[in-house]
Amino acid sequence: MVTFAQGTVAEGFEPVREAFEATLAQERAGHSAQLAAYVGGRRVVDLWGGPGITGDSLTGVFSSTKGAAHLTVALLVQDGTLELDKEVRHYWPEFGAAGKEDVTLRDLMSHRAGVIGVDGGFTAEELADDRALARRLAAQRPYWRPGTAFGYHAYVIGALTGEIVRRATGATLQEVYETRVRAPYGIDLYLGLPEEHEHRFLDIQPMDPTPEQKRALAETEPGAHSWGGIAFNRHHVVPTDLESLPNSRAVRAAGPASVGGIGSARGLARMYAAAISEVDGRAPLLTPTTAAEFAQPHSTGHDLVLGSHNVFGLGFASSSADYPFLGARSFGHSGAAGSQALADPSTGMAFGYTRRRFAFPGGAAPETAVLIKAVHDCIG
Incomplete structure (x- = not known):
């Protein structure tokens, strides 16, 4: 059965609609998704399709949240508030313990600090509370010597950088994001979802793998006490169910800065558009110099946590490493259910994608490569 996309595309971007409809048709029944894109600060794609979803629907964006968190940090570095x-x-004296005395903010944001979790793991209540995570992490000995390797700080990077923001400004990272980024630019991405928007939220649906995919997942599942197991809190007596995190009102209300963002494809795309372009008469959030520094690769090679090749800038992923047709200074972040969001300053493109059902095998959904390429090609 063909699923037709709803929404609009600007003249010249009709192939994006065709590509989006093709991805909807290829997915198993019940798949719902949103797609939005800007070029030069103007929205050129606004599409959605599948059961139960509209352009206004909100879903959990998992680690795409890290883009919002570290756009906020980039602003504070640009201001001179942080170095x-x-x-x-x-900034945070308690952190300078157990072998972490020389860790810099740059080390931390490039996933080189080794503080991927804590011995014994976190409770569900702690994972919803960045300050609780920070208190536990301050005393933790790193899982590798800081600076000698890197590994994805999946559940904790936003709490670590967020505590630095709080110590330097007196406000939480979520509060700074709200006042400096979300509210003034009208961005439909929340770090702490207000009660009045709860009716727009769609629960994330669990992955529905084929038998072959189930076997592949079982073969690659990291051990509970491995780097990957610790980073994803599988070593706790009650291992974390990543797929269900945003389905908790406690997580949605608090908006933990690593994984707790709630938003739409419109919101993700508009945030990255605002980062690099004038939007509705408002100046770009980042100067070209700041954007280039945060996009510049800092950690390249084998990621100890994910067990694969990876490329990180400062808080952001290097998008051109995954999508080589993009400019070298493109930056963004994907999310576990399949969301993807990024900016490419070389073309002025900003892209946002969300999906309701968890994609196999996790991380950016496979179809994002096709959709980003479709937008890119239409820019010409």
Whole structure:
């Protein structure tokens, strides 16, 4: 059965609609998704399709949240409030313990600090509370010598950088994001979903793998006490069910800065558009110099946590590493259920994609490569 996309595309972007409809048709029944894109600060794609979803629907964006968190940090670095090469203990003295004395903000944001979790793991209540995570992490000995390797700080990077923001400004990262980014630019992406928007939220649906995919997942599942197991809190007595995290009102209300963002494809795309372009008469959030520094690869090679090749800038992923047709200074972040969001300053493109059902095998959904390429090709 063909699923037709709803929404609009600007003249010249009709192939994006065709590509989106093709991906909807290829998915198993019940798949719902949203797609939005901007070029030069103007929205050129606004599409959605599948059961139960509209352009206004909100879903959990998992680690695409990290883009919002570290856009906020980038603004504070740009202002001079934070310095990338200052030791974390300069802002947060309690962190300077157990071998972490020399870790800088730059080290932390490039996933080089080794503080991927804590011995024994976190409770569900702690995972919804960045300050609780920060208190536990301050005393933790790193799982590798800081600076010697890197690994994805999946559940904790937003809590770590967020505590630095709170110590430096007196406000939480979520509060700074709200006042500096979300509210003034009208961005439909929340770090702490207000009660009045709860009716727009769609529960994330669990992955529905084929038998072959189930076997592949079982073969690649990291051990509970491996780097991957610790980073994804599988070593706790009650291992975390990643798929269900945003379905908890406690997580949605608090908006933990690593995984707790709630938003739409419109919101993701508009945030990255605002990062690099004038939007509705408002100046770009980042100067080209700041955007280039945060996009510049800092950690390249084998990721100890994910067990694969990876490329990180500062808080952001290097998007051109996954999509080589993009500019070298493109930056963004994907999310576990399949969301993807990024900016490419070389073309002025900003892209946002969300899906309701968890994609196999996790991380950016496979169809994002086709959709990003379709937008890119229409820019010409």
